[in-house]
Amino acid sequence: MTQPWVPSVLPFGPVPEKFLTPSWLKQVLAGSIQRPLNIPDESLRRAPGREGTPVEAAVLVPIVMRPEGLTVLLTQRTAHLNDHAGQISFPGGRVEASDVDVRATALRETEEETGLSRSFVECLGGLPRYITGTGFSVSPVTALVQPGFTLSPDAFEVAEVFEVPLSFLTNTANYRFHQVKLADGAQRQYYSVPWKQFFIWGATAAMLLGMCQILSEAASAQA
Template sequence: MTLDDLRRVLKHRFPERLASQPPVMGDHDLNPDWQAERLRQTEGDRPALRDAAVLIPLVARPHGIQVLLTRRSADLPSHAGQVSFPGGKVQPGDLDFADTALRETEEEVGLARRYVEIAGHLDPYETGTGFAIRPVVGLVAEGFDLTIDAREVAEAFEVPFSFLMNPENHQRHHAVWQGRRRSYFAIPYGRHYIWGATAGMLVALQRRLFTEASE
């Protein structure tokens, strides 16, 4: 798939703007007991989710489209050492979720927004840690340089889009969290262990682009 092919698919499968809608996918999807608890709660009983946005950067390379990911610094107080998309919490001065994602990407890895073409949004993703993440899909032109903020990011690396979009590479793993057995998506790639919300959003991207399109 070329970048132009992907651009056409994205424009067809994704809304240009994301409405202010509650999360419709998340960590609870693989955990029936968690999902049942959510459904029993009224809107007023549910803890307020904190808004955040991430950029899913799809990079055009001569050898094929790549996805830019980061490994978080081991010194961070939360999610230390985990693989993630560049992104973070919404700040008062942000114009919209895309602006949040672009600002955080510039701050974390130095990818200038002039290289990024916003192609659409995934549905909001609810995490077990209380965030409503808005995934923003961006097409990234070549020619950019990265400047890593070592306080937040240990490294930035690229993974082939074709690998991440292959359902055979989507695994379900399990762990005990807060005293309960929890299931989550994982996409191991070489020495990198992509899991949790990041893997869940990649699975959602694959389903939106390819699985839902074939139904």
């Protein structure tokens, strides 16, 4: 991606690494968090043909407890998919009638997409719903993941599975702010947080930044 960008200017700072422990995350991310956050609101601008009632979806925000430090597991979608082709995303998908709740959706979709067994996953809570310009109402479910799992990604949906240090994703200096003028004259604003060869942007970057804000404010309150 070569979209122009400027450094992000945010009303919260990076999360000190000393706070990034499983026990602290359990404390801060427990329960359903639904307060407004300082991230772009895509719900005001829908892509053509994606108007109407948003499709309910859920994603897992899998925080892997590596001995060398916590990481977030992400996927790169294959290039031929109808929705968000080639983009970086959390594992997840549409809510099915058979799902008891969004947590069940996130766990099921994560197993189907990546092969990550739910026996390694401890769900924590929910981040605020995020409505995408493509017409999805996404419920992010945070979770801690025990290492030792094996993955078997669905080759149709997932091109790659990778992990990014949580310390990188909770450092606000790593987020870039983009403004793009659309064909109809409107402006789209979004964030990105590039990692190595992966360009994390749009809804995924916004949800990561939202989690960063929640953790940053909790850390500030305890400082």
